Amino acid sequence: MTEENQDENKLIAQRREKLTAIRAKRVAFPNDFVKEDTSSDLIKNHEAKTKKELDELAVTAVIAGRIIRMRGPFVVLQDGSGQMQIYINNKSYSDEQAEEIKSFDLGDIIGVHGEMFKTGKGELTLRAATFELLTKSLRPLPDKHKGLTDTEMRYRQRYVDLIVNEESRKIFQTRSRIMRFIRQYFESLDFMEVETPMMQVIPGGATARPFITHHNALDQEMYLRVAPELFLKRLVVGGFERVFELNRNFRNEGLSTRHNPEFTMLEFYQAYARYQDLMDLTENLFRKIAIDIGGSSKVSFQGSEYDFAEPFARLSVTDSIRKYCSVADDTVFASAESVAALANSLEVNFDENWSKGKILMEIFDQKVEAQIDQPTFITEYPIEVSPLARRNEENPEITDRFELIIGGRELANGFSELNDPEDQAERFKEQVAQKDSGDSEAMHFDQDYVTALEYGMPPTAGEGIGIDRLVMLFTDSASIKDVLLFPHMRPQQDPT
């Protein structure tokens, strides 16, 4: 439906007429109302008082909010803190005022001044002595009982969803609380929050397709970052030994219940730490978030129960394949040929030209990951798929790296950092070779990053945590769109 058609709607036309009448009389959108109280504070301060006590105290209050219910002389106002019932009996006012009360619509924003009292049924209520329409709402609200349930409209018009669906408001309040908690947590560990470029000349830090843009004045191709990693490690070279960044990444990939083209990532780097230290830190962080958000170390998510007081399982990539694909014969992990044969027998789709490590990860991605429900650190990632991670000292085929899987979803990825500049240069060369042979996700060669490593980066461990998926976990949300205020949507069709 076009805007013009919507404007022809009778419900909107009626409200527009009311607005026109208001404009003729006074300032239609005043901004001088001084709000003094919030509904949650009024409830907190006066809910316990008896009807008689309240009458004797004669508590005055000034609140403002949106009309979300009307029951005869009772009007429910919703403000940023909650809801408060107002009593406006239009027989107690002048004819002109009574007319104005009658003209109020669901959705209008009004300011009210009066005295607090309790109704016959004991509900704390504000008796309006004076009232003022602050903002006329022209569009009708969704169903007062069922709210807005159409998922498409909830995402496209999040503001309407937020007005009428409390659960939706709660998710985003929880999200904000998680973000705040994470900042406090890292600051308490002496990490410094930093901001590094989102527009990069060489996109790096992850194997993913970037968005491309153009800088006009410099006539230069630029990329939206797929990760802040290489800049954060430059800061470790510079001497900031503990840094974190909590902000947006952009990846030019498909949409799904777990993927949005822009998403929020926490990345942090700690000098003189090893990947094992970060696994411990991650366990501790998840446990504390659970307790801060839900008051308990236990979290239920999509039918599963997780207790973050318990230590997380730790399993190597090959052990996880053994366990979840019932592989009895260890020799299958010996060569690329035998791993390819295993992949074939498990009906895993892969490219015959791929290396052993890449095929292993394909088996993991297609057959193992979704089966891992309880919090599990997967370790010993192949070197070919870990171009920025430190090589393991005993086994040169693997890196000192882990990923955290919960509910079949990757939540975090961390490793001891590769700080050998010559090894890093070699790894970049291999990535460039893969890019040249058609892998659009392979990394670019970042010479300045190698130069930085040549100045010397202390032994360091770093990690990224997908914040949207983490919020999904702690709000029991099935889709990433439920935890993004404005998820990416295809444009609506224009019916002309």
Added chain:
RNA sequence: GGGGCGUUAGCUCAGUCGGUAGAGCAGUUGGCUUUUAACCAAUUGGUCGUGCGUUCAAGUCGCACACGCCCCA
């Protein structure tokens, strides 16, 4: 990329075998005025996602497209 489901009033949803489009809420008018999904009476409101086709007749059957949701790769 493949498959399934959905799209009807502002919102939430019915709509039988193809035969003049229904309800609740919201809105409008009046009543009531310490209610609690307030209540009582009356009442307005439709490009049935878009397009093409089959048919005497399409919300309903067929095809295509758009958007959304779910599953698979």
